Amino acid sequence: MVVIAIAGGATRVGLHIIKAILNAKKHKVILLSRSNQLDVAKLEIDIRIVDYGSTQELKRALEGVHTVISCISPYGTDSTSAELNLLQGAKEAGVVRFVPSEWAADCHDIVDLYSQKEIVWQAVQSSGLEYTRFINGLWMNVWGPGCIKDEKEALAGYEGPAFAIDLRAGTATFPGDGSQKVVLTTIQDIGRFVAASLDLPKWQPESRIVGDRLSFNDVAHLVKEICGLDLRITHVPSEELLATLEDEHSASERFYYQLLLSIAIGRLDFESTLNDMFPDIRPLSVAEYLKRHWTST
Numbered sequence: 001m002v003v004i005a006i007a008g009g010a011t012r013v014g015l016h017i018i019k020a021i022l023n024a025k026k027h028k029v030i031l032l033s034r035s036n037q038l039d040v041a042k043l044e045i046d047i048r049i050v051d052y053g054s055t056q057e058l059k060r061a062l063e064g065v066h067t068v069i070s071c072i073s074p075y076g077t078d079s080t081s082a083e084l085n086l087l088q089g090a091k092e093a094g095v096v097r098f099v100p101s102e103w104a105a106d107c108h109d110i111v112d113l114y115s116q117k118e119i120v121w122q123a124v125q126s127s128g129l130e131y132t133r134f135i136n137g138l139w140m141n142v143w144g145p146g147c148i149k150d151e152k153e154a155l156a157g158y159e160g161p162a163f164a165i166d167l168r169a170g171t172a173t174f175p176g177d178g179s180q181k182v183v184l185t186t187i188q189d190i191g192r193f194v195a196a197s198l199d200l201p202k203w204q205p206e207s208r209i210v211g212d213r214l215s216f217n218d219v220a221h222l223v224k225e226i227c228g229l230d231l232r233i234t235h236v237p238s239e240e241l242l243a244t245l246e247d248e249h250s251a252s253e254r255f256y257y258q259l260l261l262s263i264a265i266g267r268l269d270f271e272s273t274l275n276d277m278f279p280d281i282r283p284l285s286v287a288e289y290l291k292r293h294w295t296s297t
């Protein structure tokens with residue numbers, strides 16, 4: 001039994017990692033948060049309130065902790081310094097293992113919002129701590145908004161708009177010709193793989209999780225077959241995405257186009273490194289997700 005600290009674990013991916021660790025009943029888990037998180041308090045775990053501006057405070061909060069898993073949001077203006085201080089606090093407290101807040105794919109050079117992740121990733125690699133970054137592709141839960149069954153489970157806390165395929169509206173925007181494969185994983189399955197990885201004797205620098213791997217064209221066929229819905233698809237070639245990105249856009253629009261571009265050039269397509277290590281974890285496929293949340297049977 002070791003102590004695992006989840007930074008920013010009151011929501012979404014962090015919360016599901018906490019739940020999966022508790023479910024496995026092998027390790028003690030604590031939450032690092034900037035405030036008292038009442039919903040998480042119900043899980044009866046220790047919550048350590050921290051000021052990410054103070055390395056000393058983070059060091060104190062991490063005394064006795066073996067592994068730090070960061071799920072800090074990339075949106076805060078001070079998120080990067082928070083994660084760098086967390087890493088420094090972890091080093092000073094004698095933490096053994098560190099996971100930076102990645103939870104997508106390496107498109108740091110394309111997506112503005114992710115460029116800050118690169119700074120943390122470089123620091124993690126030269127920290128002297130054992131580390132891994134979890135790469136899981138697109139969260140399948142981005143197709144949950146407006147679903148007809150078990151929406152809470154479908155979203156797993158995801159609050160953003162549907163990404164690329166809006167099943168409620170029956171519309172889709174496919175990067176390129178829609179044939180490029182993309183990895184999709186539910187937040188719940190990420191939690192289960194992360195919890196299982198805690199028991200690996202040695203971590204690879206990168207831990208890749210594949211929930212399902214298929215093209216957007218394949219998804220459109222599944223939507224037709226399973227939900228009986230013909231998506232109205234707009235194809236946007238990579239050149240058009242690049243040209244669009246030359247114009248002025250809001251940060252969220254830029255994020256959207258840059259992520260589509262990353263998909264178009266295959267950055268969210270990869271082989272798993274973790275799935276075969278944990279054959280007992282059978283991740284949800286897109287077909288199962290559609291049946292479970294977008295059909296009434």
Ligand SMILES: NC(=O)c1ccc[n+]([C@@H]2O[C@H](COP(=O)([O-])OP(=O)(O)OC[C@H]3O[C@@H](n4cnc5c(N)ncnc54)[C@H](OP(=O)(O)O)[C@@H]3O)[C@@H](O)[C@H]2O)c1
Nearest residue numbers: 008011033034072073076079082101102103104137138139
């Ligand atoms: N692959 C995908 O499709 C996908 C989709 C969305 C997000 N992600 C990734 O998942 C990770 C979590 O992102 P998210 O948007 O889902 O996060 P989130 O749930 O909005 O936030 C996670 C936690 O971050 C903490 N936080 C927020 N701002 C902070 C700051 N400035 N300093 C320190 N802590 C802060 C908050 O914890 P407290 O308030 O308790 O301190 C919050 O509960 C990110 O790495 C993100 O890039 C991946």
